[in-house]
Every structure is written in C-alpha cells, then in structure tokens.
Amino acid sequence: MLDRYSMDGKVTIVTGGGTGLGRAMVRALARAGSDIVVASRRPGPIEETAEEVREMGRRALAIPTDVTRSGQVNGMVRHCLQEFGKVDVLINNAAQLGAPRTPIWDMTDDEWHYGIDANLTSAFYCSRAVARAMVSQGSGKIINVSSGYGLRGGRNMYTYTAGKGGMIQLTRTLALSLGPYGVTANTICPGFIPTRGTESFGGSLPRMADRVPIGEFPTPADIGPIAVFLASAASNYMNGEHITIDSGGLAGGFAPTGYAPSIPLEELSRR
Ligand SMILES: NC(=O)c1ccc[n+]([C@@H]2O[C@H](COP(=O)([O-])OP(=O)(O)OC[C@H]3O[C@@H](n4cnc5c(N)ncnc54)[C@H](OP(=O)(O)O)[C@@H]3O)[C@@H](O)[C@H]2O)c1
Numbered sequence: 001m002l003d004r005y006s007m008d009g010k011v012t013i014v015t016g017g018g019t020g021l022g023r024a025m026v027r028a029l030a031r032a033g034s035d036i037v038v039a040s041r042r043p044g045p046i047e048e049t050a051e052e053v054r055e056m057g058r059r060a061l062a063i064p065t066d067v068t069r070s071g072q073v074n075g076m077v078r079h080c081l082q083e084f085g086k087v088d089v090l091i092n093n094a095a096q097l098g099a100p101r102t103p104i105w106d107m108t109d110d111e112w113h114y115g116i117d118a119n120l121t122s123a124f125y126c127s128r129a130v131a132r133a134m135v136s137q138g139s140g141k142i143i144n145v146s147s148g149y150g151l152r153g154g155r156n157m158y159t160y161t162a163g164k165g166g167m168i169q170l171t172r173t174l175a176l177s178l179g180p181y182g183v184t185a186n187t188i189c190p191g192f193i194p195t196r197g198t199e200s201f202g203g204s205l206p207r208m209a210d211r212v213p214i215g216e217f218p219t220p221a222d223i224g225p226i227a228v229f230l231a232s233a234a235s236n237y238m239n240g241e242h243i244t245i246d247s248g249g250l251a252g253g254f255a256p257t258g259y260a261p262s263i264p265l266e267e268l269s270r271r
Contacts, residue, residue: 004234008033011084012231013077015067015126016094018045020195021145021220025091028224029231030058037080037087039065040094059084067094067122068114070129077129086137089231090130092123092167093145097197101156115159120166127174131183140183143230144171148191148246168242175240184239186230191246193218213248 012029016022017038023045026036030053038046038053038060046062053060061083065076080087096118102111123144134140149157150164167187174185192198192208194217209216226243229235244250 005228005232006033007089007228007232010034010088010231011037011080011086012089012091013037013039013080013087013126013130014091014093015065015122016040017091018042018047018049018062020197021190021193021223022091022093023049024220024224025093025227026053028221028228029089030056030060031224032228032232033058034089034231035059035084037061037063037076037084039063039067039076041066067126068117070125073122073125074129077126077133081133087130087133088139089141089143090126091143091145091227091231092126094122095119095145095163096159098199099157099160101154102158103156104158107158112159116163116166119159119163120170123167123170127170127185131178134183135178135181138182140178141231141235142171142174142178142183142185143227144168144185144187146171146187146189146242148189148244148250150187150189150242151244151250171242172240179239184236186235186238186240187242188223188226188230189242189244189246190223191217191244191249193220193223193245195220209247211249212246213251215247217247218245 007029012034014022014026017026018040026049030036035058036053038049040046043064050060050062063076063079065072096115127142144167146167147164149161150168154161171185171187
C-alpha cells in the first residue's frame with residue numbers, strides 16, 4: 001500500500017519553497033522520491049533548499065521567480081519543462097505573510113492589489129502556466145496552500161483572508177475544469193504553525209496553543225506527509241477538497257484569528 005505514496009520519477013514545483021512550510025514540503029517530497037523545482041524571489045534560500053535536495057540524491061533547480069509577475073512564472077515553468085521534460089505536481093505555497101493589519105479606510109489600492117496578487121493571483125498564474133503541460137500528459141496535481149484564514153475572517157486582514165478564501169474556490173474550479181483531463185486540485189489549510197513568516201505574531205505562542213484542542217501547534221515538518229499524500233497516487237480520487245491541519249482549532253469555530261473571546265479551556269470546562 002505504501003508504494004502509492006511514492007514520488008519516484010515525479011517532478012514537483014514548490015513556490016516559496018526556500019523557507020518555512022514550503023521548505024518542509026520540499027524535504028518530504030524529495031525524501032519520497034521527487035525531483036524538485038524551488039521558486040521564490042530570493043536566490044539564497046531556494047538555492048540552499050535545492051542543494052539539500054541534491055544531497056538526498058534527487059535533481060533540483062532553484063529558479064528565482066516573483067510569482068506576482070506572470071512573465072516570470074511562465075519563464076520558470078518553461079525552464080522546468082526544458083530541464084525535466086514534464087511537471088507532475090505544482091504546490092502554490094508562496095504568499096505575503098506579515099502584512100500590517102490595516103483598517104479598511106487606510107488601505108491603499110496598491111496594498112490591496114499587491115496582497116491579492118501575492119496571495120491569490122500568483123496561484124492562478126502558476127496553475128495556468130502548468131495546465132497545458134499537465135493536460136497533454138493526461139495527469140497532474142495542483143496543491144494550493146490556503147490557511148485557516150481562508151475559512152474564517154481576520155480582523156483588518158483584508159487581502160490575506162480574501163486571497164486565502166479565493167484559493168479554496170480556485171481549487172474547486174481547477175478541480176472541475178481540469179479533472180476531465182486527469183488533473184486534480186486540492187487545498188491544504190494550515191492553522192498556526194510557527195515559522196519565520198509568523199514571527200510577527202510575537203511571543204504569545206504558549207498562550208495561543210492553550211486554545212487549540214491538542215494544546216500544541218504542528219511544526220513545519222508535520223505538513224510534509226500531507227503534501228506527499230496530496231501529491232502522490234495515494235490521493236488520486238480526491239479532487240476539489242481541502243485538508244485542515246490546525247490541531248483542531250477550527251473544529252469548534254475557535255481559532256487564533258485575531259478576534260476570539262479570551263477564555264482559557266480550563267475555565268470553559270468548568271462552565
Ligand atoms: N505558518 C503558518 O502558520 C501558516 C498558516 C496558514 C497558512 N500558511 C501559509 O503557508 C505558506 C507558507 O508560509 P510560511 O509560514 O512558510 O511563511 P514564509 O516562510 O514567510 O514563506 C513564504 C514564502 O513565500 C515566498 N514569497 C513571498 N512572496 C513571493 C513572491 N511575490 N514571489 C515568490 N515567492 C514569494 C517567500 O520567499 P521570498 O521572500 O524569497 O520570495 C517565502 O519563501 C503561505 O502560503 C502561508 O500563507 C502558513
């Protein structure tokens with residue numbers, strides 16, 4: 001049964017794969033056998049990640065790419081196809097984390113457009129760029145990384161929540177439109193998982209972890225097996241779905257979204 005999780009001979013593109021959850025997914029996919037293309041703006045982190053992959057005996061390319069620019073995205077996918085001859089899996093993981101929480105009346109057009117470009121349009125550009133290749137090979141898997149914020153509002157987080165909610169809908173439309181050609185799309189919705197990207201949340205992690213049913217947050221490595229599941233034949237008949245990994249935070253509508261009653265669990269259980 002475990003052979004269905006094998007990524008041997010597959011080629012996976014991971015955007016934002018040089019850091020945090022992206023790098024953790026790259027490591028897991030490479031361990032499962034995939035060759036990897038890592039794409040984000042800074043050459044340093046993606047080259048380091050690609051080197052790790054090569055040390056595992058897989059092939060890897062680091063391609064500096066700004067995913068808000070469709071020309072750069074198309075170039076990155078062309079480069080992947082030239083080097084590997086195909087693309088089996090696309091993970092749309094890059095996003096703008098840590099944008100300031102801004103009251104709606106202070107948000108500029110530019111801030112809105114950049115946030116939506118980084119958190120949603122980027123996934124559209126990358127999906128469009130791989131779609132023909134995947135359709136002509138008759139197989140492919142697109143994995144969009146949304147967030148608990150794709151399922152809940154966040155106080156003064158307009159572009160992150162709207163973009164991440166849009167990712168779930170983009171997934172469903174890709175699933176319906178490309179499914180007939182053998183290409184599936186699914187979403188991962190992480191809850192809070194401490195990374196460099198979440199450092200703006202500050203030093204209240206233990207207090208926040210008290211509020212999720214498991215009592216602790218996942219680590220980046222915990223997202224790896226989920227990426228392998230969705231990227232591999234193990235999930236062949238899943239299409240248009242989302243998987244949440246949040247220690248149970250959203251199960252009861254209680255999550256660190258910036259607006260939640262501050263009631264410790266022990267106190268709730270006494271009521
Ligand atoms: N960690 C969490 O708690 C959490 C929770 C829910 C959802 N998520 C989602 O998980 C994903 C990864 O987040 P993370 O926590 O690992 O944060 P992170 O380390 O800050 O990762 C974000 C990545 O996106 C890349 N990126 C940003 N803008 C880009 C652009 N315009 N073009 C290309 N790449 C760009 C960054 O690389 P460069 O700066 O080099 O471009 C970086 O590697 C994101 O989609 C995030 O929304 C995370």
